[in-house]
Amino acid sequence: EPEVTQTPSHQVTQMGQEVILRCVPISNHLYFYWYRQILGQKVEFLVSFYNNEISEKSEIFDDQFSVERPDGSNFTLKIRSTKLEDSAMYFCASKRRDSSYEQYFGPGTRLTVT
Amino acid sequence: GENVEQHPSTLSVQEGDSAVIKCTYSDSASNYFPWYKQELGKRPQLIIDIRSNVGEKKDQRIAVTLNKTAKHFSLHITETQPEDSAVYFCAASWGTGFQKLVFGTGTRLLVSP
DSSP states (O other): OOOOEEEOSEEEEOTTOOEEEEEEOOTTOOEEEEEEEOTTSOEEEEEEEETTEEEEEOTTOOTTEEEEOOSSSOEEEEESSOOGGGOEEEEEEEEOOTTOOOEEEOOOEEEEEO | OOOEEEEOSEEEEETTOOEEEEEEESOTTOOEEEEEEEOTTSOOEEEEEEETTOSEEEETTEEEEEETTTTEEEEEEOSOOGGGOEEEEEEEBOOSTTOOOEEOOOEEEEEEO
């Protein structure tokens, strides 16, 4: 069964550095999402992406964040200048088509900002 | 915006007992309610979901009920086993298209042998 994949599994970076988190959604899916989960807290929506543009973003997704689908398979989340409070697990998810409901989650990237 | 509340935050049961986790949502337009199981350090795994045109759905030992009038939905796990121990999240969405999932705060379920 196809799965969403994410790399790296764990990223350690220093405050102020740029990081790029990578995701490969399931191949025939059309909708892509990033969520984050601070340790011990709930999963929070960051951004949704469809047809090569952002569909919706949360208040967390400020100017330091950007997303891109640079080719037909990858979906990336960039944080330009990381802050300590960006430390979290970042999950990518994808959804098949308009009439489908289920979002499939990747295994996550644990980002640690020191 | 949409808000989802979840109770209890922790739940301890003995193996074989039933467990019930409850969620309420704020947006009456929500029409899709999935439940995710998350083991430590792992991705959320969808275990069951329900759409707003259905009142109850069952899959072996797990079931979900939805009360649209009261805007709440519940997860029921019967004959609990130690491997059911995990954090369970409810979520709500208005379903199709690019709509996001709004998650509850999670319930840590511990099933003791």
